[in-house]
Every structure is written in C-alpha cells, then in structure tokens.
Amino acid sequence: MGLRTAEQYKASLKDGREVYYRGEKVEDVTTHPIIGIAVDHACIDYHMAEDPKYRDLAVMTDPQTGDQYSRYYHLPQNTEDLLKRSQLIASSTREGATLVILIKEIGTDALYALHVVAEEMAKRGKPEYKERVEKYHRMCRDRDYGVAVAQSDVKGDRGLGPQGQEHPDYYLRIVERRADGIVVRGAKIHTSVLTNTDEVIVLPTRAMKAGDEDYSVAFAVPANTKGLKLIASSYGGFKKDPFEYPISAKHKMMETITVFDDVFVPWDRVFMCGETDAAGFLALTFVKFHRFTAVSYKLPLLEMLAGSARAIAEYNGIENAGHIREKLTELAAYHATVQGLIIAAAQNCVVTPPGIAIPNVLFTNVAKYQFASNYHDAVQMVQDVSGGLLVTGPSVEDWRSEATGPFLKKYLGGKKGIPTEHRLRMMNLISDLTASDFGGYQEVLAVHAEGSLEAEKLQTYREYDFKTAADYAREVAGIK
Ligand SMILES: Cc1cc2nc3c(=O)[nH]c(=O)nc-3n(C[C@H](O)[C@H](O)[C@H](O)COP(=O)(O)OP(=O)(O)OC[C@H]3O[C@@H](n4cnc5c(N)ncnc54)[C@H](O)[C@@H]3O)c2cc1C
Structure with missing residues (x-):
C-alpha cells in the first residue's frame, strides 16, 4: 500500500475500537470534540510526507522494490540515520507547536528494540521471534x-514486583496458552496516542525473575481488538479558542488506561512468551531508543521557552x-545543552x-536528565519575565466585546510601538505553554514520560566510566 494520506489515516480509525471518554463510549474518535483534536494533530505526520519542504526528510524509498515509506520505519544504521530521525522528530514537533506527534516515533522505538532482542533470542535457539x-x-x-506502545504497567505496590501484590493483575500477564496463541489480562497506563493509532505494541516494563514467566510477555494487537478497552485521559476537556490557547486549541495528545480484558493474541504477533531473562533486556533496549526520541522532541519546546521569553521581554x-538577560542566557544554554548532547549521542552510537x-x-540519559531536572526552573524564568497577566488576563470574548x-486595548499595552494585541497574544501563548492545563501536562510529561528522573540517573551512573576517572585521580595523587 505504501504511504497513506491524512484522510486514509483518519478513515482507518473508524474501526469499532472501544474508547471511553468521561463515562461515555466514543463512537467515532475522528469527530469527537476532544479526541478529534488529537487525531488532527497526528495528521501532521501524513501532511509532512506530502509536503515538498519535508518530503526528503520524511520519506524513504526501498532500493529493492522502489516503494516509498515513512522514514520512521527505517532501521537506523549509523550516525546519519540517527541525526535524520532526530531532525524529523524535531521538525514534526515544531509543526505541532511544541507537542510531539508520536504516532510513529514511539512504535518504531519499540520495533528497533524488538529487532535487537529477537536477534539475541535467535542466537539462543529461538528463531521464531525474529521472523515474527x-x-x-x-x-x-x-x-x-x-x-x-503500552509498556508502563499499573504496578500496584511499587515496592513489589509482579508477585506478592494484592491481586495478580497489577502487571499484564498471560492467563492462557493455546495452540493458536495466548490470552492476556491486565492494564497498562499512560499509553499515549492509542486512541488514534492502528496498532499497539506491548512490552514488559521491568526486569523479571524466576516465577515471573507469565509476566514476561511482548506482543502487538490492532487497536480494535476484542477485549481491549481504552479509557481516555480527561485533562483539557473543553473547547478552546486559538486566540486564548494558541497551542492547545489545535494540538493535543491523548493517553489511555489500556485494559486487556482477556485479549487473544495469535502466535505470529507474540514476540516474547515466558523468557524472564530477556524481559529486562527488552524493557531497557526500548528505553535506549525512546529517550533519544524524547530529547529530540523536546527541542522545539526549549526553543519556544527561550523565544517567547525574549519576545515578551521586548514587549514589556x-x-x-x-536580570532578564541573565534569564534569557540560562534559557538559551538550556536549549543548546540538550541540542549538543543529542548530536553527541548520535555521533557516539553503537551498532548492535x-x-x-x-x-x-x-x-542520551544525561540529555534527558538535563531536560527534565531543569524544566520547572525554566518555566519559572519564563513566567518571571512575563508577569502575572499570564493568569489574570482577559478572555477572548472580553477582548472582542465592544463594551470592554x-x-x-488602551490599558494592556506595553512598550511604545508594540500593538496591544501582539502583547496579549504573546501572553496567551506563554500562558498556554506554562500556566494552562496544557502547561501542567507538559510539566508532568517532562518529569515522568520516558522514565522518571531516577531512571535517567541510574543509567547515567551505570554508563559513566568511573574506573578511568578514578584511575586518573589516583595517578595524579601519586597512588600506584
Ligand atoms: C504524559 C505521559 C505520557 C506517557 N506515555 C507513555 C506511553 O506512551 N507508553 C508507556 O508505556 N508509558 C508512558 N508513560 C509512562 C512513563 O514512562 C511513566 O510515567 C514513568 O515511567 C513513571 O511511572 P509511573 O507514572 O507509574 O510513576 P511511579 O513509577 O509510581 O513513580 C513515582 C515515583 O516513585 C518512584 N519509584 C517507583 N518505583 C520505585 C521503587 N521500586 N523504588 C523506589 N522508588 C520508586 C519513582 O522514581 C518516582 O519518583 C507516559 C507518562 C506520561 C506522564
């Protein structure tokens, strides 16, 4: 079939998937007043593939068949591939006004990880996963x-693994092995974009041990599979005017609590089944790719923080x-640090x-940690530069009213020569970015998505070459 148009993508979502929003079953996600925003936001991916400005970046050609396909599905083989992928992710997020599109980014991160792990399992005498x-x-x-991608389990008591919990379904598990496939039960949480993708890949969320065989499972199913129930997140559930909410009126990502109510998965879609020793390897390999995706899609957001702070400083x-220059410098350095680390991560890649x-x-982990641990401080700086109008400003109705x-217009002006409307529009942008429900979403996304701060610190500790550093210190100290 090759590349799809945005219309073909939207049509494919009318497939009887079981989605719930605020207690009601959603008959058609594409026309739903809130989820429909997420669908239109995701269409950016398909529009970019047709746009001459992005086509070379977004589309690749199969040298054997001549078929065209989305770059996301290309397995990265070197630094150049990684940098182009990163550039595509950043460009599409820019088109999405700082919000990542994600409908192919996360799924292909999982596919890359599945290839790496399946290769290893083939070496261990199980070639079937690689073929699948x-x-x-x-x-x-x-x-x-x-x-x-549904990786995060609901997890119950975080101090425990899958075993010993109040009930056995806090981690998704296999409840039946049949001749034609497996049946799984459980719930994944925070699953981004599944309301509007065709498929979901399910991965284990952690390392497993002996006795965790039923929890060591990876597979993929279509979004409309029987027994799959998507309970959509509720944040930002009201119709917004783009004057007041220049980002979130048009751009949105949905998360779901994804319930697998005894879902059947045929064998050709099962990529791990009981291999406790490979579960952690798969979980971690996915994260290696996914954090690189994460820092790539943060770049437009960091540029927007620096840019909007500069613009409102001028208007004020x-x-x-x-002190303003100091804050602008901090914001510029924040953006440049993450940008530089992405390039370093691609240049120092390891081919596996x-x-x-x-x-x-x-x-990659240092980039993600730098981003996440500094995000709230950066928001504070932008809010400081802007002033309290971020939350006390007028509605679009009052702005347009003849009475008010x-x-x-007279009283909300700033620097001479700057139209009041420009100042108000910039305030509204910063308010949406940092002080709206969307701003709060971005803050939690910064801290938790793609793993919490501790997860990134752990990887940094593990990967840093302490031995060489300590040997150097010993040498200079004169210790043999
Ligand atoms: C907007 C958004 C989108 C997301 N999209 C996806 C997605 O598409 N797919 C997906 O699979 N996941 C997704 N995630 C999930 C994300 O990876 C998790 O939120 C993250 O891993 C943290 O898990 P948690 O939310 O369950 O928090 P918790 O794990 O409960 O973490 C809360 C705190 O507890 C600490 N903690 C947890 N366990 C322990 C322990 N055993 N010992 C000590 N401290 C512990 C953590 O370090 C943290 O400080 C998304 C999250 C967000 C916010």
Missing part, C-alpha cells in the same frame, strides 16, 4: 501505520535589564546486531 518481528515491521511499514520593555545503531546511552475591548 520482521514480518510485523514490514506490515506496519507497508501500511504506513500509527503504532502506540525590559530586554536589556541585567542485526546492524542497528543505538544512540550513546550516557549522552477598547479598555483592554
């Missing part, structure tokens, strides 16, 4: 699918004040069987 992963990858590529007439380039794990509009 390759076939599934080819299908998603050729049908230009959107693919979500304070751009040359010492079957020939897939994994971004450097240390630089002229007063607002």
Whole structure:
C-alpha cells in the first residue's frame, strides 16, 4: 500500500475500537470534540510526507522494490540515520507547536528494540521471534501505520514486583496458552496516542525473575481488538479558542488506561512468551531508543521557552535589564545543552546486531536528565519575565466585546510601538505553554514520560566510566 494520506489515516480509525471518554463510549474518535483534536494533530505526520519542504526528510524509498515509506520505519544504521530521525522528530514537533506527534516515533522505538532482542533470542535457539518481528515491521511499514506502545504497567505496590501484590493483575500477564496463541489480562497506563493509532505494541516494563514467566510477555494487537478497552485521559476537556490557547486549541495528545480484558493474541504477533531473562533486556533496549526520541522532541519546546521569553521581554520593555538577560542566557544554554548532547549521542552510537545503531546511552540519559531536572526552573524564568497577566488576563470574548475591548486595548499595552494585541497574544501563548492545563501536562510529561528522573540517573551512573576517572585521580595523587 505504501504511504497513506491524512484522510486514509483518519478513515482507518473508524474501526469499532472501544474508547471511553468521561463515562461515555466514543463512537467515532475522528469527530469527537476532544479526541478529534488529537487525531488532527497526528495528521501532521501524513501532511509532512506530502509536503515538498519535508518530503526528503520524511520519506524513504526501498532500493529493492522502489516503494516509498515513512522514514520512521527505517532501521537506523549509523550516525546519519540517527541525526535524520532526530531532525524529523524535531521538525514534526515544531509543526505541532511544541507537542510531539508520536504516532510513529514511539512504535518504531519499540520495533528497533524488538529487532535487537529477537536477534539475541535467535542466537539462543529461538528463531521464531525474529521472523515474527520482521514480518510485523514490514506490515506496519507497508501500511504506513500509527503504532502506540503500552509498556508502563499499573504496578500496584511499587515496592513489589509482579508477585506478592494484592491481586495478580497489577502487571499484564498471560492467563492462557493455546495452540493458536495466548490470552492476556491486565492494564497498562499512560499509553499515549492509542486512541488514534492502528496498532499497539506491548512490552514488559521491568526486569523479571524466576516465577515471573507469565509476566514476561511482548506482543502487538490492532487497536480494535476484542477485549481491549481504552479509557481516555480527561485533562483539557473543553473547547478552546486559538486566540486564548494558541497551542492547545489545535494540538493535543491523548493517553489511555489500556485494559486487556482477556485479549487473544495469535502466535505470529507474540514476540516474547515466558523468557524472564530477556524481559529486562527488552524493557531497557526500548528505553535506549525512546529517550533519544524524547530529547529530540523536546527541542522545539526549549526553543519556544527561550523565544517567547525574549519576545515578551521586548514587549514589556525590559530586554536589556541585567536580570532578564541573565534569564534569557540560562534559557538559551538550556536549549543548546540538550541540542549538543543529542548530536553527541548520535555521533557516539553503537551498532548492535542485526546492524542497528543505538544512540550513546550516557549522552542520551544525561540529555534527558538535563531536560527534565531543569524544566520547572525554566518555566519559572519564563513566567518571571512575563508577569502575572499570564493568569489574570482577559478572555477572548472580553477582548472582542465592544463594551470592554477598547479598555483592554488602551490599558494592556506595553512598550511604545508594540500593538496591544501582539502583547496579549504573546501572553496567551506563554500562558498556554506554562500556566494552562496544557502547561501542567507538559510539566508532568517532562518529569515522568520516558522514565522518571531516577531512571535517567541510574543509567547515567551505570554508563559513566568511573574506573578511568578514578584511575586518573589516583595517578595524579601519586597512588600506584
Ligand atoms: C504524559 C505521559 C505520557 C506517557 N506515555 C507513555 C506511553 O506512551 N507508553 C508507556 O508505556 N508509558 C508512558 N508513560 C509512562 C512513563 O514512562 C511513566 O510515567 C514513568 O515511567 C513513571 O511511572 P509511573 O507514572 O507509574 O510513576 P511511579 O513509577 O509510581 O513513580 C513515582 C515515583 O516513585 C518512584 N519509584 C517507583 N518505583 C520505585 C521503587 N521500586 N523504588 C523506589 N522508588 C520508586 C519513582 O522514581 C518516582 O519518583 C507516559 C507518562 C506520561 C506522564
């Protein structure tokens, strides 16, 4: 089939999937007043593939068949592939006004990890997984699918693994092995974009041990599979005017609590089944790719923080004040640090069987940690530069009203020569970015998505070459 149009993508979502939003079953996600925003946001991916400005970046050609396909489905083999993928992710997020599209980014991160792990399992005498992963990858590529990833389990008591919990279903598990496949039960949480993708790949969320065989499972199913119930997140559930909410009126990502109520998975879609020793390997390999995706999609957001702070400083007439320049410098350095670490991660990649380039794990985790641990401080700086109007400003209705509009125009001006409307529009942008429900979403996304701060610190500790550093210290100290 090759590349799809946005219309073909939207049509494919009318497939009887079981989605719930605020207590009601959603008959058609594409026309739903809130989920429909997420669908239109995801269409950016398909529009970019047709846009001459992005086509070379977004589309690749199969040298054997001549078929065209989305770059996301290309297995990265070297630094150049990783940098182009990163550039595509950043460009599409820019088109999405700082919000990642994600319908192919996350799914292909999982596919890359499945290839690496299946290769290893083939070496251990189980070639069937490799064949299945390759076939599934080819299908998603050729049908230009959107693919979500459900890795995070609901987890119950975080101090325990799958065993010893109040009930056995806090981690998704196999409840039946049949001749034609497996039946799984459990719930994954925080699953981004599944309301509007064709497929979902399910991965284990952690390392497993003996006795965890039923929890060591990976597979993929279509979004409309019987027994799969998607309970959609509720944040930002009201109709917004783009004047007041220039980002979130048009851009949205949905998460779901994804319930697997005894879902049947045929064998050709099962990629791990009981291999406790490979579960952690798969979980971690996915994260190696996914954190690189994460830092790539953060770049437009960091640029927006620096850019909007600079613009509002000018409109308020304070751009040359010492403390403002200091804050703008911090914001610029924040953006540049993450950007530089992405390039370093791609340049220092490691090519792993079957020939897939994994971004450097240390630089990727440091980039993600730098981003996540500084995000709230950066928001504080932008809010500081802007002023309290971020939350006390007028509604779009008052701005347009004949009774109140002229007063607002007169009194909400800033620096001479700057139209009041420009100042108000910039305030609204910063308010949406940092002080709206969307701003809160971005803050939690910064801390938790793609793993919490501790997860990134752990990887940094593991990957850093302490031995060489300590040997150097001993040498200079004169210790043999
Ligand atoms: C907007 C958003 C989108 C997301 N999208 C996806 C997605 O598409 N697919 C997906 O699979 N996941 C997704 N995630 C999930 C994300 O990876 C998790 O939120 C993250 O891993 C943290 O898990 P948690 O939310 O369950 O928090 P918890 O694990 O409960 O973490 C809360 C705190 O507890 C600490 N903690 C947890 N366990 C322990 C322990 N054993 N010992 C000590 N401390 C512990 C953590 O370090 C953290 O400080 C998304 C999350 C967000 C916020």
